Amino acid sequence: MMWEEWLEMMEEDIREELSDTFLEKAPLVKVSAATGAGLEELIKEIEHQTRDEVVQKDIHTIPRLPIDRVFTLSGFGTIITGTLVSGTISKEDTLQMYPVGKECKIRSIQVHGEDRKECYAGQRVAINLSNVKKKEIKRGCVLAPPDSMKNTDLLDVKLNVLDSSVRILTNHTRLHFFTGTSEVLCRAVLLDKEEIGPGESGYVQLRMVEEVAVRRGDKFVVRFYSPMETVGGGVVLEPNPKIKRRFQPEVIEELKRKEDITIYAKKLQALGAQHVLVSMAGDGAILVTKDGKVYETMPPKGKVVNSVGAGDSMVAGFITGYLNTKDMEKAFRLGVAAGSASAFCSWLATRDEIVALLGEPAEVYHI
8 A cells, every 4th residue: 555655656746847848748657677567558658659659750851861970990981870860861872961061972871780772761870971081070960962951150040948947048148059960059149039038939040150051940959058058949940041130020020920831831731731832922932742841932023913813823823833744843933923923914814924924943941
């Protein structure tokens, strides 16, 4: 009886300690290392979590491997290790090392000590590279396809300060920035507030002391410079911004728009939509595909005569473009051109009017 009461007391203590954290509602299983009691229940819970609760990684999108270790082996050369966060890497692929900017070829791949021809998102991998030396790579570098990312020393982010933080984040605070396997020093420029206190959030431009390679939608953690206490974390809204000034209404509105669109697109996809196409009128359009790829473009220049039916024309143009080309980017551009051409004329736009508005390739990123 005393043993059962002690177990109940321990469970209450654990629940209290985990309250207001992401583990607050996590299942709790009682196991005895001495008698083995509860092991069967633990195994069932682990099987349930891995089978029903884990979201499958996307293996069909652009591959990206943050590097956590690099070394050499006699007869092999440079070897890197890390967890593949997206996509698929195959033997003989030619990829690029960011932010180093050097192309390298995949000589061989190992997953848990076994040779493989391919590795997939979610797997721990070791990759033997050619055309790059150990001294050129360090922890925090990222292996990805050529021209799929851009190096940057500026990041626009939405930053959330922990409820438990005992300090307030003020403008130009020096921070440690962590994302993937990277750790970089930076300063936080608060764009919409004088300070961000415990449990609060704000738009921030992080100005890095060295270049990083990230994507829009990447998560991060920041810690104070000294003492090294965790401030909080957030999400990257713009991975390649220009320097921004504080308290500019148009800047805040742009960041809020980027944050809201991706949030609601994900909610629609959770309800069953595969691709989400969003018209933002004079601010352009965004396409969020089922594999997390985001296409964004500004609208063509022109005088709006009648916007009625412009949204329908954009959808029709997108569908026509995809059925003809099977290319999301080309379909998106045709959709934007069709919607804009309809808005620029008093009746239905002609084919020539639509083609004349086809713009530059859309900006592409992942969430």
